[in-house]
Amino acid sequence: MNPEWKDTTRQRGKSGMEWTLQFATFNVVVHHHIYYGDKWLVSCLKIGLDQHVLESKDIEDAKKEALGVVMAHLAKSIDDLNSMALELKASVKP
DSSP: OOOOOEEOOOSTTOOSSEEEEEOSSOEEEEEOOGGGTTOOEEEEGGGTEEEEEOSOOSHHHHHHHHHHHHHHHHHHHHHHHHHHHHHHHHHSOO
16 A cells, blocks of 8 residues: 655645655654755654654655654664563563
């Protein structure tokens, strides 16, 4: 299934400034921010990713890059949680 990005721009009279990919439990948002000029950013607040600057200039490339950033962030979080679980398990004596 191909992701369906939706234009969720909230500024009146403007479009294409914010794109959201909605999943059952979280959203990935590619957007601009006043402090970053014409750069695209990705945010996924559910996983603690907020205003990560993307390298891509084109919106379609930025969407693809954003998904890669989210996947990498999730993979690191999973690795960190696994390490923490192992550390905790080792500290608990039967």
